[in-house]
Amino acid sequence: MSNLRDIKRRIKSVRNTSQITKAMQMVASAKMRRAQELALRGRIYMSALANVLQHLGESLILRAGTPLMEERTDGRDLIIVVNTDKGLCGALNANLLREVLTNAPADACYLCIGNKLAGSLQRLGREVEGSFSLSDSPAEAELKPIFDMIRKGFDERRYARVFVAYQKFVNVMVQRPQIVKLVPVEPQELISVAEQGGMPDAPGIDADFLLEPTPELLLESVLHLYVTSMLVQLVLEGKASEQSARMVAMKSATENAKTLIDSLTLDYNKARQSQITNELLEITTAMKAME
């Protein structure tokens, strides 16, 4: 009897859990659609910006003049780790952490967007300078303090290079951990960003661009816009990956719960059946004894 009640209780609790995971799956899939849209559209914008900036850079050769494009040797590397605020998204953060630990320079300092990895990095003895958490569809204004911090550190020559580690959104099932360089901006990267978004450079045209208002002002403002938009874009990619990973994780949790319920129900029915058989057996034995 107690066995039957135990199984019933377990079925109930598993069913409750599956209802929760199912609800989380729905929430994540709704959020995912929006995040995915933002991330994919942003890629086109970034590629257009990269295209403009690349042409600007080519016709200027002013690279040493602008700090955001200047190669440096003094100062440390800063790595911005775009992880998630909440868990329950499969191995997303763990994979990102592994990528960071294997590929990032050892003496780098870290800045976390999302709270999940700040603790792990600190426990591993890495220097974490701060951690931010953002809303689900972050606007540029929300990232401004982060950008100001980078800019300041860069101008003060505390940072030599700034990298962003994030989960690139490939599709709903696949997210790829990546580390990309944010500043200094390199011409080669501009070309590859432009190509990724379907804005390849027209071959054979070496146009001499007319620049207005002045080349320096133009380069400075386009560069500034490019770096901020790039950071926004990478965070959006991270968000899209997060929601996809969470949806997939919750979906498989719901499915696991369902299999578990099925097998528990089978056990329950077996136990019930054997109990009935036992009772029948007892009754018939008693009847036989009385005859």
Place this chain on the structure above:
Amino acid sequence: MPLHLKIITPLRTAVEEDVLSIRLPATAEQLEILPGHTALITAVAPGELSYTDAKHVSQSIFVGGGFLQVENDVALLVTDTALDADEVDPTSVNAAIEQARNRLRNEQSVLSREEQTRLEAIIAKQLAMIEYRNKRSRTPH
């Protein structure tokens, strides 16, 4: 050979079509681009961009600040906003202006120079948006 116009914002590709001419607010003055224009990169101020499409019909759209690149008869405008007249929402525009003005008035002493410039730019952009809407709603095209 017609001019190919592309207007790209973070949210969408607002316009992508062949046009005969484009008029837009550059930072210094109004700029008119015709096919065969020399290669150019320029900053663009918030305001009305109008163009004549392949059927000789004049079209217009509001663009926020950004950059225009003309190369080989392809005009690529990268901007933060692109809106049709009916997409401009006067209430939210007014609210944004009010908010920015309040911050400028009340927090003048604590705001950094950079922040002030940013707020002023927001106001200028929103005012341009309202102006565009008023103009367009009076003369429906």
